[in-house]
Amino acid sequence: MNNVAVTGSGVFTPRQVITNDELVAAFNAYADRRNAEGADPSIPHSSSEFIRSASGIEQRFVLDKSGVLDPDRMYPRLPARPDDAPSQMAEMAVAAATDALAQAGVDAGAVDAVICAASNHERAYPAIAIEIQELLGTGGFGFDMNVACSSATFGIQAAADMIRAGSIERALVVNPEICSAHLEWRDRDCHFIFGDVCTALVLEREDLAGGDRFLIESTRCATQFSNNIRNNDGFLRRTRDAMDDRRDMQFMQNGRKVFKEVLPMVASHIADHMAAEGWQADDLKRMWLHQANKSMNDFIGRKVLGRVPTPEEQPNILQDYANTSSAGSIIAFAQHSADLQPGDRGLICSFGAGYSVGSVLLTRV
Numbered sequence: 001m002n003n004v005a006v007t008g009s010g011v012f013t014p015r016q017v018i019t020n021d022e023l024v025a026a027f028n029a030y031a032d033r034r035n036a037e038g039a040d041p042s043i044p045h046s047s048s049e050f051i052r053s054a055s056g057i058e059q060r061f062v063l064d065k066s067g068v069l070d071p072d073r074m075y076p077r078l079p080a081r082p083d084d085a086p087s088q089m090a091e092m093a094v095a096a097a098t099d100a101l102a103q104a105g106v107d108a109g110a111v112d113a114v115i116c117a118a119s120n121h122e123r124a125y126p127a128i129a130i131e132i133q134e135l136l137g138t139g140g141f142g143f144d145m146n147v148a149c150s151s152a153t154f155g156i157q158a159a160a161d162m163i164r165a166g167s168i169e170r171a172l173v174v175n176p177e178i179c180s181a182h183l184e185w186r187d188r189d190c191h192f193i194f195g196d197v198c199t200a201l202v203l204e205r206e207d208l209a210g211g212d213r214f215l216i217e218s219t220r221c222a223t224q225f226s227n228n229i230r231n232n233d234g235f236l237r238r239t240r241d242a243m244d245d246r247r248d249m250q251f252m253q254n255g256r257k258v259f260k261e262v263l264p265m266v267a268s269h270i271a272d273h274m275a276a277e278g279w280q281a282d283d284l285k286r287m288w289l290h291q292a293n294k295s296m297n298d299f300i301g302r303k304v305l306g307r308v309p310t311p312e313e314q315p316n317i318l319q320d321y322a323n324t325s326s327a328g329s330i331i332a333f334a335q336h337s338a339d340l341q342p343g344d345r346g347l348i349c350s351f352g353a354g355y356s357v358g359s360v361l362l363t364r365v
């Protein structure tokens with residue numbers, strides 16, 4: 001079996017920002033209009049204080065804020081592109097991947113596989129990953145995959161397994177997340193949750209890697225079916241005569257149940273994974289956790305370390321980016337890993353719809 005290392009990371013961050021105050025002003029204007037039209041039941045106002053205290057989120061980056069903040073619309077405007085122009089997701093992925101490849105010092109042509117792992121894909125086919133392959137000039141093959149918020153860690157395991165087994169030498173795992181397009185911005189319970197971003201990682205056979213790197217010691221994925229995070233949109237929509245504007249065509253969740261059920265699943269998943277590899281809590285220098293909710297991360301951090309982690313040990317980026325689905329833990333890794341020293345150990349862990357949880361144990365080489 002070959003050893004596998006993460007040798008580069010990249011983050012594409014959209015230029016437009018929506019603060020909690022801007023978001024709440026738009027939502028409340030929408031609610032006032034609906035209520036004036038006689039909405040039954042009436043729609044209560046949202047509040048910035050609630051959002052910050054319930055989630056830790058202060059702002060989010062989006063591809064288009066004008067549509068989201070228009071009380072007559074409440075979703076982004078992303079104009080259709082001709083088939084011979086780069087798709088939105090491929091464009092984001094190329095930006096993030098270009099930075100990751102530069103950091104790794106790897107030419108695109110030396111990459112054997114592109115995995116586009118994300119919660120949603122903007123079309124059914126051809127795979128976005130194959131378009132990214134074409135735009136970057138990578139070799140081999142590409143494919144799309146979706147395990148919702150755990151897509152990145154499941155993609156890392158898929159790529160690492162191929163490199164371990166020898167079918168490929170280098171892979172790009174990219175996570176273009178346009179969460180603003182599947183968020184229901186008209187639902188007070190969740191309108192603050194998501195933002196847009198794209199992350200990319202370069203994975204290489206370790207003996208081919210030249211510079212700074214993180215050795216992938218072990219990966220572990222697990223799933224358990226639940227309807228508590230669900231989106232019913234899909235290719236059967238037309239056959240069901242369901243083309244109208246329906247709530248279940250966007251992200252839906254039972255947040256309290258997610259909290260109660262996912263946290264123990266994640267805590268025991270991490271504990272079992274570390275125990276299987278002989279890792280103690282004290283061995284962990286850093287946790288790059290999924291970025292959905294600050295309280296969730298605080299809970300998991302405490303469970304894993306047996307004490308309250310310092311902000312250095314468990315960096316959060318959700319205050320700036322909100323929940324960016326599969327990309328969150330990878331943003332945290334990309335932005336908070338350069339200071340680790342050879343021998344330092346860290347854990348990437350993502351979790352979410354499915355339910356799904358994926359963990360990656362890494363050592364700085």
Ligand code: COA
Binds near residue numbers: 189
């Ligand atoms: N502004 C003001 N009040 C709000 C509000 C808003 N935007 N949204 C909800 N409230 C109210 C609710 O109506 C409720 O009022 P009540 O007590 O009078 O009924 C109260 O605030 C608490 O609502 P609740 O939904 O129970 O809040 P919460 O503390 O559970 O936090 C989430 C909500 C979504 C932040 C939280 O459940 C969560 O993060 N869950 C997991 C999310 C997650 O990881 N999902 C995975 C997605 S990939």
